[in-house]
Amino acid sequence: MKIGILGSGLAGLSAALQLADKNEVVIFEKNDSPGGCMSSLTYNNTYTLETLYHHCFSGDTNLFSLLENLDLKTDMIWLKGSTGYYMDGKLHPLTTPLEILRYPCLTFFQKFRLGLFVISSRKINLSQLDKVTAKEYLFEKVGKDIYNAFFAPLLTSKFGSMKDDVSAAWLMSRIAIRSDRGTEGERLGYLKGGWHKLIDAMMEKLEKMGAEIRLSTPVITLVRKNEKWQINGEEFDAVISTLPPQITNSLMGNSTDKLPDLMxxxxxxxxxxxxxxxxxxxxxxxxxxxxxxxxxxxxxxxxxxxxxxxxxxxxxxxxxxxxxxxxxxxxxxxxxxxxxxxxxxxxxxxxxxxxxxxxVYVTGYKDSIPPANIGDNLFIAGMFSPENYPERSMEGSISAGLNAAKLLEENNR
Ligand SMILES: Cc1cc2nc3c(=O)[nH]c(=O)nc-3n(C[C@H](O)[C@H](O)[C@H](O)COP(=O)(O)OP(=O)(O)OC[C@H]3O[C@@H](n4cnc5c(N)ncnc54)[C@H](O)[C@@H]3O)c2cc1C
Missing domain, CATH: 3.90.660.20 (Protoporphyrinogen oxidase, mitochondrial; domain 2)
Structure with missing residues (x-):
């Protein structure tokens, strides 16, 4: 089969690796370098670094399998991720229990209440919180004062004017993952030498497998014709799009409203x-x-x-x-x-x-997640996929790409 993959981020490259041994795979990427959110730049002619900060977590199993398959597992390092809060004109360290006790912008009782709330976050069923706003939930659980003094500035800096629409499911998933820490702070994973090594290794393996990666090649049109897909006029048997659903829709000339317009x-x-x-x-x-x-x-x-x-x-x-x-x-x-x-x-x-x-994981987001199999041999995977709910991650995009590839294979068996 000839398969077109739209986008060379982790979702697209993971799907391609799964399919390239038995199929003719062509990856379309609009940028001149691969990786999407995981792309990198070289600075001072000395080091290469991702353009967006990235670390991973101990539960990222598909990421670790991928690193293993690419002989990169030994480059995984685990480091301390210390945190601070800049408030009232001062930087307050908030990593160790002592530092938290010394934090002056909350009372002792407020910190105690916050601590209990954080501990409880690990046992919460997130699906029940998709229709509740983070603000409503926090008002109920920790009260207005702690919300205003601690959470509101964080939500504002992350979501701006959309902060009141974000679901409690997103918030609680963030709290659960970021509070999984010892007395020295969080243990976070990083790839020695930079995450570009992962993207480079994926690209190298794909080239060896015969996949074609077309950089600086934006997809402009995606048309269904004579039981085939045409990407920029070229014929394909099946397509995996890793672009935001509304972009995939617009490539089809909005002739179908199959895919939702996610914020x-x-x-x-x-x-x-x-x-x-x-x-x-x-x-x-x-x-x-x-x-x-x-x-x-x-x-x-x-x-x-x-x-x-x-x-x-x-x-x-x-x-x-x-x-x-x-x-x-x-x-x-x-x-x-x-x-x-x-x-x-x-x-x-x-x-x-x-x-x-x-x-943006607003309330009701879960019900609007589109399925990976759109029909007619069109599949979608990316930051919007269920694997990335209620927060996108490297792990989520790898898993979504693998799932789309699996569905495509099953559909064409
Ligand atoms: C600021 C930031 C920090 C992050 N930090 C972390 C972190 O610490 N840990 C973690 O696990 N995750 C993190 N993530 C999430 C993680 O980076 C993403 O979930 C993952 O890399 C997304 O991969 P993707 O393939 O789904 O999407 P993308 O990486 O967005 O890939 C989509 C690709 O499609 C291409 N494209 C778009 N339109 C077209 C077109 N018309 N034609 C052809 N190509 C097109 C894009 O250029 C892009 O390369 C972070 C994300 C961001 C934004």
């Missing part, structure tokens, strides 16, 4: 190379105070500094529709003032924009 948000993520560490050893700092970025992710407080020769920091922000104009300058200005960084201490600053960085 997505974009990510604007700045990578900085710096002369010094702005966050005092902390890896992940959430911004509680309003700022043009929602988190400061100091990569070199997670992965050893010596691999980079400079401090590497991501400023993470999300947007609806389009990013604000002038965002890059506003991010740099704010960051320099807030963290007392002189502009001369910034070696390089690159802003990466991904318009479709993930669906």
């Amino acid at each position: 997505y948000q974009g990510a604007a993520c700045m990578t900085l190379g710096l002369a010094r560490d702005p966050t005092n050893g902390i890896y992940w700092t959430n911004m509680g105070d309003p700022a043009p970025y929602g988190a400061v992710v100091t990569h070199t407080n997670f992965v050893p500094f010596k691999w980079y020769g400079e401090h590497v920091v991501y400023l993470a922000s999300y947007f609806k529709d389009e990013p604000d104009s002038g965002l890059k300058d506003r991010m740099i200005d704010d960051f320099c003032k807030r963290f007392s960084i002189d502009i001369s201490e910034i070696h390089h600053a690159d802003l990466y924009i991904d318009r479709f960085a993930g669906p």
Whole structure:
């Protein structure tokens, strides 16, 4: 069979690896490099780093099998992920129990209540929470004061004006996974040398298997004709699209309303190379105070500094529709003032924009997830798939890609 795969992110590449030994596989990618959300850039001609911060979790079984198949399992390292909260003009470390006890922006009783709530998150049935907003749920479970003092700034920085629509299922899944920590903080996984090694190895294996990967080749049209699919006019027996459902729909000329229009948000993520560490050893700092970025992710407080020769920091922000104009300058200005960084201490600053960085898990989202098998040998997989509910991940996109490939094979047996 001749199979067309739309998109070279983890979902597309995983599906392709599953299918390429027995089929003629062609992957279409609009960008000039593969990987989608997992694409990387080389800095200072010395190190290659993902444009968006990534780590994995101990339960990512399909990711680990993939690494094993590609002889990369031994490159997996487990590191401490320390956290902080920037609130009332100050960076507060929040990794160890003592640091949490010392956090001044909540009372002792509020911290105790919050602690009990976090512990209870691990036993919750998430499917029951899909129709409840995170705000309603938090009001009920921890009260308005803790919501306003702790959760509201986090939800605002992640979802902006959409924060009141996000479901409690999303929130509780995040809390459950991020609270799986010891007294030293979370253990998070990283691939020694960078995640680009995974994408490179997938590409290399696919090429060896005979798959064709067409970079800088956006899919413009997807047409059903004479029992076949035509991608940009070229005929295929079957298609797997890993693009957002509404984009797949529009490629078909919106001739079908088979796929739902899911709400997505974009990510604007700045990578900085710096002369010094702005966050005092902390890896992940959430911004509680309003700022043009929602988190400061100091990569070199997670992965050893010596691999980079400079401090590497991501400023993470999300947007609806389009990013604000002038965002890059506003991010740099704010960051320099807030963290007392002189502009001369910034070696390089690159802003990466991904318009479709993930669906927004609003209430009722679960019922709108489209099935992977659309019919007529068209399959879909990606950040919107059930495997990525209620939060997208590398693991979810790999699993979704594998599932779409399996369904395609079953359908054509
Ligand atoms: C800011 C951010 C941080 C993240 N951090 C983590 C993390 O720490 N841990 C974790 O597990 N997960 C993380 N994720 C999630 C993870 O990156 C994704 O779930 C996964 O990489 C998505 O893969 P995908 O193939 O589903 O989608 P994508 O990576 O989006 O791939 C889709 C591909 O389709 C291409 N495309 C789009 N339109 C067309 C077209 N018309 N023609 C051809 N090609 C097209 C795109 O260029 C892209 O390459 C993060 C995501 C983001 C946005």
